[in-house]
Amino acid sequence: MNVLVVLGHPEPKSFNAALAATAKRVFEAQGHTVRISDLYAQDFKSEVTRGDFKNQRDPEMLNIIREQGNAWKTGGFADEIKREIDHIAWADLVIVQCPIWWFGLPAIVKGWMDRVFVPGFTYGRGKWYETGGLAGKRAMMSVTFDAKASAYTARGRYGDSDIMLWPIHTSLRFVGFDVLRPFIADQVSGSADARAKSLAAFEARLKAIGSETPMPFHTLDEFDEDDMLKPGVKGRTAGQRD
């Protein structure tokens, strides 16, 4: 199995870096091949700009989707985007390792999605969700929360973690990934003991990841032409609820 770990933390001595290193060690011990794409270490730029494209199709007006589509067809992406596309194309499993900041992805990780999940490669011409460009690959969010687990429940202060992560998970599904349940390390600044327990739990989880069942998402045929669930289909995700 080819495993890509996308790491989004600026500090090489961070707990997030330790989680990424754990993934590398565990998977390599199982005979898998691991690449870590350390976004900060490679000075990955977060913003979609004209610089993403070697040749701009329309120099007058930046239509991002069209330029991304054109760059995909013509091999016109900036080198750092091409490199990330190649990593994803190579991977059977993608683990995104990052802290949750302001209840979402750090900007550098969001920028990785904004710039790399491009039409042609990940979706388009009727290919999305279970027929998306990345169908057959698996993805997992591995995130750190700096609060207690109870705060991220349906009655917790920050709400249900499935709702918090819905925008990320539905993005991963949009492009075709089978999305595994997130790994959540809580109270990471709390104590060395809490961190050690999280690392051990992560290791145990990864060792058995081959037998995991992905999270449920609705399939294309469950929606009508208004992009609504057909009558009788019960909403069964964090985003679609009855």
Place this chain on the structure above:
Amino acid sequence: MNVLVVLGHPEPKSFNAALAATAKRVFEAQGHTVRISDLYAQDFKSEVTRGDFKNQRDPEMLNIIREQGNAWKTGGFADEIKREIDHIAWADLVIVQCPIWWFGLPAIVKGWMDRVFVPGFTYGRGKWYETGGLAGKRAMMSVTFDAKASAYTARGRYGDSDIMLWPIHTSLRFVGFDVLRPFIADQVSGSADARAKSLAAFEARLKAIGSETPMPFHTLDEFDEDDMLKPGVKGRTAGQRD
């Protein structure tokens, strides 16, 4: 009233730029003062890095929260962060104008939150939510979706827009903002007519914004020491649901 419009789109001729210009025109016609913080135009950097701090408290290990707190106390922020802090401090109303990409904020806007919503200024020492550093100010997300409105409902393909926007709204509330209902322009690439209708609806909305009631959030006294809603308190946000 002092109004800050934070704009996060790379194309000056974009529909998002037109929405920001509309806000400026409408508010100025009412005698308000408007600043537009155009993040792309000012080449705002998205990533939290060591460069955010003029002097690093601990050069060995980047603990972001501690460095941000220290920079707040010592006036040690990089100039572009200081400038955004001053804009927010000046504003009575903050409108964040951006497209929704991958069901969330463009990286440059997320980076604005990651780098500018710093402890001391926006929260800390028991100040958060209704006692947060930005309490008394109002904020509104004004976003564009490139799909039909039905797709962003509880039974829609992308799920309830309140759930999609929950991570953003709860962040705004965390720092003390009274959060107004989002303004959502859908199908923006659909037709010039749809865009004209959205601009008119935005203008009408802004003209009456003074009389709007903010979205409901739970108050600090509704949570127990485990960060859970106390028994008998009914969850009434997108994140907290019973």
